[in-house]
Amino acid sequence: MAEYPIVIVDDDVWMQRILSKVLEGFGFRTYIATNGFDGVALALEHQPVVVFLDIMMPELSGHLTLKMLKRLKQTRNIPVVMISALSDTENLGLAVKTGAVGFISKPFTRATIFDKLKHILGSEYLNEITQRSQMSEQELREVQAQQENQEVKSGDETQSASDAAAAMRPPDRAPNDPSTAAGEASKRYSRESKRQQQIDVIKELLLKKDEGES
Numbered sequence: 672m673a674e675y676p677i678v679i680v681d682d683d684v685w686m687q688r689i690l691s692k693v694l695e696g697f698g699f700r701t702y703i704a705t706n707g708f709d710g711v712a713l714a715l716e717h718q719p720v721v722v723f724l725d726i727m728m729p730e731l732s733g734h735l736t737l738k739m740l741k742r743l744k745q746t747r748n749i750p751v752v753m754i755s756a757l758s759d760t761e762n763l764g765l766a767v768k769t770g771a772v773g774f775i776s777k778p779f780t781r782a783t784i785f786d787k788l789k790h791i792l793g794s795e796y797l798n799e800i801t802q803r804s805q806m807s808e809q810e811l812r813e814v815q816a817q818q819e820n821q822e823v824k825s826g827d828e829t830q831s832a833s834d835a836a837a838a839m840r841p842p843d844r845a846p847n848d849p850s851t852a853a854g855e856a857s858k859r860y861s862r863e864s865k866r867q868q869q870i871d872v873i874k875e876l877l878l879k880k881d882e883g884e885s
Contacts (some may be wrong), residue, residue: 675699675800680710680736681725681754686777690723690754693781697788697797698804707731711739712744721791724771725756726762734765741770750791754779781841 704710726733
């Protein structure tokens with residue numbers, strides 16, 4: 672099934688849960704960061720359709736996080752919506768000037784988030800995501816089956832190749848198999864290691880920027 676990722680960057684756990692629940696209700700897959708460094712790393716990793724970014728955060732503010740997202744080639748085109756209890760025009764103007772596509776004040780409603788997403792992604796795209804999230808498992812399987820059938824170009828040859836590959840493939844391991852658990856742990860460590868490397872690069876870029884401005 673297609674995944675529609677959104678990254679939420681907010682140090683307030685309560686706001687994380689509220690926004691995540693609203694977005695997942697629309698059919699998105701949410702990834703949460705509690706600080707700007709992790710937020711940029713998650714954006715690099717998952718290439719979200721939108722980033723929701725809090726302004727007031729420790730260590731790396733929302734404005735600095737936004738600057739980093741717009742400086743990096745891989746994330747500069749990702750739409751960023753700033754979220755804050757602050758509603759002064761200075762913060763709004765700075766966010767828009769830096770590259771934010773919108774601004775939402777806390778507290779917000781479900782309808783506010785929906786309207787903002789519709790403005791950014793378009794009604795057709797958002798409706799497609801919402802409709803998919805409301806499908807039953809059976810309906811999703813039927814849609815996926817239709818898509819797979821359209822992609823098959825030579826049925827018999829493809830099936831023969833698949834059967835031959837299956838015959839050579841080792842049997843699936845049980846979920847509680849130690850080797851399976853070790854493999855998952857290795858993958859998780861690899862992801863975390865890669866994310867930490869990305870954070871180190873982000874910090875280095877910030878340091879070079881500060882040295883250049885001093």
